[in-house]
Each structure stands twice: as C-alpha cells, then as structure tokens.
Amino acid sequence: MIRTLRIQLTDICNFSCVYCCHEGTMNEYSILKNRNLISFIRACHDVLGICRVKFTGGEPLEYDEDICDIIKKVDRPNIDYSIVTNGTNAEVLKKLVEEFPNLETTISLPIPLNEMYLPIFHNITGSLNFKYDFKKIKNVIDYMMLNGKSIKINYVLCNGMNTKSKYIKEIIDFAKQNPTVKLRFLETAVNNTNNRNGCMERFVFRQNDFEKILIQIGYEKSVINKYNDIRSSCMYDIDGTTIKLIKFFCGINCTECPSDKSSLWLTSTGHLKICSYGDCHIKIENWQYSQIAKQLEKLIDM
C-alpha cells in the first residue's frame, strides 16, 4: 500500500556529489514550477491515503517557491512532512523547522563534521565554495541540536573517499554523543542514472565492507546482534545508540526486490513512478485536482 509521497522539487543542486543519482532520474535541470502541488498532495492524500510527504531533489531548498506556504495550503493535518537536504541553505531550512516543528529533517553529510576533512568534502561534493558550504552545514546541524530538534544524518558510503575506519568511527562517536541525531549509512547506489561508463563501480562499499570496519573499530558484538527493520535496511546497536545501514538493492531481478513498494515518486519533470529506479509510468499534464485524482486511480489499477 502506498503511504509515502516523495516529491522531487527539482533535480538541480549546488553540489555534484560523485554518487548522486537524482532520485533515479536523469538530471535534466528541471524544476516543478507552476505545477499545482497543493492539489497534487491533497489528491494523493484523498485517493491513495498518503500520510507522509517527503521533499527531495536535487537540493529541495533550491526550489524557489515557498515550501511553508505549500504545506499550509494543503491543509491535511494528518500528513507528516519531511525533507532531505544537503543543509547549505540554512536560512530556508531554519524557517521551515521553526514554522513546522514536527518536520523531519535529513541532512546528507559525506564526512564527519571535522574541518580536517574539508578536502574530502570538496572531492565528494564538488562544491566550489566548500569551506563556506561546510561551515553552513555545521552551523545548521548545531542549530538543530541546540534547539533540541531531532535530525537524521545520511552518510553515503563511498569507497576510497569517506570509508576509512577513522571517519566511520568519528561520525558514529558524534551520533553517540548527540541523542537527537539519528545516523544512517547508505550503500552507494549504482544504476543507469549515475553509472553510464562504469565509473561508479570503484565507489561501491557494501554491507560486508561496512561490517569489517565496525569489527575493526571494536563493534563486533553489534555486527553479531544486528537486525533488519525492513528487508532493505539493517540496524546495529552501538553501545545503546542505534545506527542504520540502508542497503542498495536495485539491479537485482525486480521480482526479488525487497522494497515494500510503499512510496510514490513525483519527479521534477512531473512524472509519477512507483520505484526509485523504475520507469516513469504517468506524466501529469493537467494539474487540476479532479484530473490528478483520475490519474492516481489509473495508477492503482496498473
């Protein structure tokens, strides 16, 4: 049953991370402009029973319409909202979390918050203003923690770049010291959106590589006692702090896909799809509520 709607507000980003796969879409420098997102979210809620809306990108805070305004106008109080951001647009992010204290915020952070690792940050993100961007991310995370707001940190494991044991230990220590931080490691996604010439293969770092590092830094017991929360992710209890590994599972036979298929994607080109890496089945051309509702009903029947 579809419960989560992921809206890729734009595929544009101020970074160009080596592992980026733009929510499984080709980067077309597109933005969901002049679309009736308010009607779209309402229809997804009313027709499909969507109860979670996640804003993604690219960098969703590069979107130039007011996200606060959209959430307010949707006016469906039982929807939970979340955002996945690189954290560099601190001003807009702070405004969002102040207006919506329950907004779930996920910041993608490719290295521990330590200025010594700035060159790696630069190499992974391609940021031209990497010192300034890094400072902004650090400030926004500090702001969230100081104000007691919980925050998820997504750390994409990128072999040879941020996977040394000292980096992994440092980011885990950070999560252990800050109970409002939920740390999630992500296996690198490798698919036809980011791996056209096989260039991604060298960055692959999978669960067994990750667990070798955990054992190396003294968490063998956590590896032995790991458990799956859903089939595509694994939890480790590290001295009382839970960390998660989100596994990349595309590329296998779709019939064996462990995804619970509970998400619907709206891409920044206005297409709908029910798998991050799958094809877009429907293009929304008419953004009136009744027309969107019809399209969603068609999707249920597919």
Ligand code: SF4
């Ligand atoms: S910050 Fe996210 S959207 Fe931007 S380039 Fe990096 S992975 Fe892609």
